[in-house]
Amino acid sequence: MASIGIVGTGFVADYYMRSLATVPEVTVVGAWDIDRDRLHAFRKYWRVPAAASLDDLIGRRPDLILNLTNPGSHYAVSLACLEAGLPVYSEKPLATRLDDARHLHRIATERGVMLASAPCxxxxxxxxxxxxxxxxxxxxxxxxxxxxxxxxxxxxxxxxxxxxxxxxxxxxxxxxxxxxxxxxxxxxxxxxxxxxxxxxxxxxxxxxxxxxxxxxxxxxxxxxxxxxxxxxxxxxxxxxxxxxxxxxxxxxxxxxxxxxxxxxxxxxxxxxxxxxxxxxxxxxxxxxxxxxxxxxxxxxxxxxxxxxxxxxxALGPQEMLAARAEGRASRLxxxxxxxxxxxxxxxxTAGNATGHQVIASRAGAVAPMPWALV
Ligand SMILES: NC(=O)c1ccc[n+]([C@@H]2O[C@H](COP(=O)([O-])OP(=O)(O)OC[C@H]3O[C@@H](n4cnc5c(N)ncnc54)[C@H](O)[C@@H]3O)[C@@H](O)[C@H]2O)c1
CATH class of the missing domain: 3.30.360.10 (Dihydrodipicolinate Reductase; domain 2)
Structure with a gap:
């Protein structure tokens, strides 16, 4: 039996719970959300144990953390889990800034802790x-x-x-x-x-x-x-x-x-x-x-x-857990x-400023056909 901890119990967390229902060998050992009302509704609906904080959830040492928070929170939550030595499957994007994504990648690689992101x-x-x-x-x-x-x-x-x-x-x-x-x-x-x-x-x-x-x-x-x-x-x-x-x-x-x-x-x-x-x-x-x-x-x-x-x-989290159990690299x-x-x-972030070519010529106004004006 493999264990999972969930951080962020909002909209997508329900998709994960419905998907995890197809994987009987995985159990949710705790869920955490900074929004206490949301956490309560989620815990009650899915009958999973709520954690008292992120540290409490980390302390339960799940085999994998699912980071299902809003993108703006992905970096901080994933970093805390990776630094505690816990493998992380993050919703996308890994981080909203490239430097932060690189930092997470570096920490995971240096410490040999698994890290992957959705979609799967x-x-x-x-x-x-x-x-x-x-x-x-x-x-x-x-x-x-x-x-x-x-x-x-x-x-x-x-x-x-x-x-x-x-x-x-x-x-x-x-x-x-x-x-x-x-x-x-x-x-x-x-x-x-x-x-x-x-x-x-x-x-x-x-x-x-x-x-x-x-x-x-x-x-x-x-x-x-x-x-x-x-x-x-x-x-x-x-x-x-x-x-x-x-x-x-x-x-x-x-x-x-x-x-x-x-x-x-x-x-x-x-x-x-x-x-x-x-x-x-x-x-x-x-x-x-x-x-x-x-x-x-x-x-x-x-x-x-x-x-x-x-x-x-659940295909992504399942792949990570299977890779870990089998001692092989994860596809994600x-x-x-x-x-x-x-x-x-x-x-x-390209906007209209990257990779563009400046056009020097300009077209004059093209008049509509007279029969289209009436
Ligand atoms: N909504 C969708 O249809 C959908 C589909 C696929 C993927 N996603 C992805 O799922 C992720 C979450 O999206 P969502 O739609 O569930 O958002 P949401 O706002 O419904 O839920 C996010 C939850 O995370 C909690 N949260 C935020 N920061 C936190 C922190 N530091 N610690 C603990 N909890 C924290 C919020 O309180 C909220 O309950 C995003 O990365 C999004 O791209 C969303």
Missing amino acids: SALGESAQTVWKALRERVIGTPRLVYAEIDDGFLIRAPHTTWRSESGAPWPVQDELAVGCALQHAGYYLTWLIAMFGSVTRVASASADVLGLTLADGSAAAPTYACASLFFESGMVARLTCSVVAPHDHSLRIFGDEGILEVAECWSNESAVRVRRRHVVRRRLIDSPLTRRLRIKTPTHAKVRRKGVTAMNF DADLALHLTEVALAIQ
């Missing part, structure tokens, strides 16, 4: 099916990736009514302060890094196209970011994140022999399809028909949750967590 969906069925198809050259040589993580026009969504299972409100202010790219780019970045290796260059632009001011008077983080990612393997990917354009979580990988497609990165069971090209009457056609690819062996436990996310959030490790954070920060 790269270990899930859809991602693994895509990766297997690439290894088996189902689309021949892959040439280009388009990945979209658009979440609809968030500020008009009824987000004030969104509640987690144990009643935590969805933290919209924090989501907008942290930014959609830092929050979400990882859902496809982790897949792409697993399949194509490290990213060596990022050319990105980002902006808050909604002009939002947060409740505390500060400006929101970018609500749109679009990056071209250059991988050391030679692969190139375009990744878009926004909370403006209609919901689109699709991945398309274009290869010499066809296209691999996934519709949703927030489901472990999203269908993976291959689309072939045909020449019909001197035209190149992407076939209207697709073939679904499946892994035939049993994969992993599914959390068949209704709503936007149908991911098993500190190097990956740091790399993911560095790339996501590069995508989000």
Whole structure:
């Protein structure tokens, strides 16, 4: 039986508890949150023991700490746990500043303590099916990736009514302060890094196209970011994140022999399809028909949750615990967590000032057609 301690019992902690229910050999030895009311509601709903403080939780010496606090607290909480010699699985991002992420990585590496960060969906069925198809050259040589993580026009969504299972409100202010790219780019970045290796260059632009001011008077983080990612393997990917354009979580990988497609990165069971090209009457056609690819062996436990996310959030913690028990390296490790954070920060913080080329020419005003003015 492996033991887990949870820090941060807000919205996402319920996703973890529902996912951990698929892993009977793991037990929660304590949960801690600075918000006592939230901690009480969580403890009561899930029937887990509450800790009196972070030190109290650390003192219970769980095999793994899940850091599910808001991104702004990730660094301090993870640091305290790592310094106490406890392995940490952190929600993403590892930290909101690159220096802090590097420091966590250094402490973990120097002390030989395991550290990893979410997301873990790269270990899930859809991602693994895509990766297997690439290894088996189902689309021949892959040439280009388009990945979209658009979440609809968030500020008009009824987000004030969104509640987690144990009643935590969805933290919209924090989501907008942290930014959609830092929050979400990882859902496809982790897949792409697993399949194509490290990213060596990022050319990105980002902006808050909604002009939002947060409740505390500060400006929101970018609500749109679009990056071209250059991988050391030679692969190139375009990744878009926004909370403006209609919901689109699709991945398309274009290869010499066809296209691999996934519709949703927030489901472990999203269908993976291959689309072939045909020449019909001197035209190149992407076939209207697709073939679904499946892994035939049993994969992993599914959390068949209704709503936007149908991911098993326990796959990451499970992988770390299994690696520890088996004395092997974890598929999710500190190097990956740091790399993911560095790339996501590069995508989000680009603004309109990095990697841009100044355009000297200007276009004159183009008059509308007269018939469009009446
Ligand atoms: N909300 C989602 O849909 C969602 C989905 C996937 C991942 N995540 C990630 O999960 C993390 C948490 O997000 P959330 O939506 O659960 O936020 P939340 O605000 O609902 O919950 C975070 C909890 O952490 C607590 N907390 C903050 N600092 C703390 C500290 N120093 N010590 C102890 N407790 C502390 C807060 O009081 C709060 O209860 C974020 O990294 C986010 O990116 C969120």
